[in-house]
Amino acid sequence: MTRIPVSDNFYLDEFIDPWTYYLYGSKSLRYIAPQTIAFTQRVREILEVPCTINNWSNHGKMSAKEFLLQPRWKQNRSFKESGLRVFDKALYNKKLKARGMKGDALIKKVVGGTTSQHKFGRASDIKQNAFTSKDVHDIIEDYRRELMELGLTTLEHHEATRSWVHMDGRTTNLNDKLLIVRP
Numbered sequence: 758m759t760r761i762p763v764s765d766n767f768y769l770d771e772f773i774d775p776w777t778y779y780l781y782g783s784k785s786l787r788y789i790a791p792q793t794i795a796f797t798q799r800v801r802e803i804l805e806v807p808c809t810i811n812n813w814s815n816h817g818k819m820s821a822k823e824f825l826l827q828p829r830w831k832q833n834r835s836f837k838e839s840g841l842r843v844f845d846k847a848l849y850n851k852k853l854k855a856r857g858m859k860g861d862a863l864i865k866k867v868v869g870g871t872t873s874q875h876k877f878g879r880a881s882d883i884k885q886n887a888f889t890s891k892d893v894h895d896i897i898e899d900y901r902r903e904l905m906e907l908g909l910t911t912l913e914h915h916e917a918t919r920s921w922v923h924m925d926g927r928t929t930n931l932n933d934k935l936l937i938v939r940p
């Protein structure tokens with residue numbers, strides 16, 4: 758599929774779940790906060806290593822439709838809910854069915870909490886192989902001012918997210934301090 762670049766290192770499909778991408782295509786952009794793209798890109802630049810958010814499109818080799826037509830066990834081998842997550846499963850399944858999708862192409866369960874910042878397009882989970890989660894948190898603290906200006910406000914505690922780093926841009930009343938939460 759033709760991919761849509763949204764920053765120097767990332768494409769739109771990396772921030773969007775495959776169901777939203779299937780239903781809305783390039784218009785999925787409207788559901789991801791610009792701050793999420795901005796702070797994720799800046800963290801990627803600071804780390805200077807490849808970072809994965811979603812990889813369901815396999816570098817654009819697979820369309821959302823092709824992805825969803827695979828058996829669920831195959832779908833589950835890819836990251837697909839590390840950026841935007843579906844907010845209303847029932848509504849989405851109705852829309853998917855209206856477009857002829859059935860079985861494993863429908864949404865069984867959306868990962869994470871019901872009011873997760875991912876559902877508001879304000880969060881990303883990044884994975885990379887060069888640093889521990891704690892290292893990344895320390896590096897983010899070093900660049901806190903700059904990253905907060907781009908809209909980053911919150912991290913999930915590294916002990917709870919050992920194989921990824923959760924960043925989000927929820928509104929907080931902390932001006933000069935990142936909020937650290939336990940998921």
Ligand SMILES: [Zn+2]
Pocket residue numbers: 875880881882923924
């Ligand atoms: Zn997350």
